[in-house]
Amino acid sequence: MRIVYSLRYVPMNMKETTLTGLGQETRELLSSVSTATLTTQLFKRGLRNTFLHGLRPLNAAHASVVAEAVTLRYIPAREDIDVLAVFDDYDHPQRAAIELVGPGQVLVMDCRGKGRAASAGDILATRLVARGAAGLITDGSVRDSPRIADMGLPCFTASVSATTNLALHHAVDVNVPVACAEVAVYPGDVMVGDAEGVVCIPRHLADEVAIDALNQEHQETFILEQVANGKPLRGVYPPDDATRAQYRQWALERETP
DSSP: OOOOOOSOOOOTTSOGGGGSOOOHHHHHHHHTSOHHHHHHHHHHTTOOOOBOTTOEESSGGGOOEEEEEEEEEEEEOOTTTOOGGGGGOTTOHHHHHHHHOOTTEEEEEEOTTOOSSOSOOHHHHHHHHHTTOOEEEEEEEESSHHHHHTTTOOEEEEEEOOSOGGGTEEEEEESSOEEETTEEEOTTOEEEEETTEEEEEOGGGHHHHHHHHHHHHHHHHHHHHHHHTTOOSTTBTTBOHHHHHHHHHHHHHTTOO
16 A cells, blocks of 8 residues: 655745744754743744643753754554554655654654554664754654663653554654644744743744743843842732833843843
């Protein structure tokens, strides 16, 4: 049986320029702020469902990722189709997805939130490392988890399972819109991960969100300092005019935004 799948999908309302490579400055800014701050900035822009709830880093020491999404979609497996022999096909969608991910990109897998069987194991993760991929994200599970945890590859997963993926998953589509942890992820969207989890930023918003998130965190550093020193929340959080003036002076003295 030949499996047909799509290699790329571009929403009709997105300009071609929104899928250009993510700039180094934006990458650095996004890596310096928390996923909590990013969700607030996205909320301000009307986006309420951007955090991939339930996904945690497999290894807290490798919990930082800023990368553009390459997606893989699974549907439920079927016993007469999903047998070990399907992996004899080098163009199997799961394998094709692995070979598509490159430097600055992260593989995002839609497993429908089902983790009883793994969505990938250590051989595929090793191949991602060899290709220079930035990470692996799945709302299912991974197998060989102790070895993947020691690879240095940022891996965000909902769970772990030793069972092979064919017991539960049938890979069908590469680089199409997916639902990972019930969040819509489009190819090229920017995935940012830290110790708390992963947030998805629409690619066309990444540059402005990065700048505004940095400014928010600078101001919140000042507010946190004020609260830690005994200031009440009223007038400080959120800041009133007097507190904002104090913040501007504080920021000026530290040469921060």
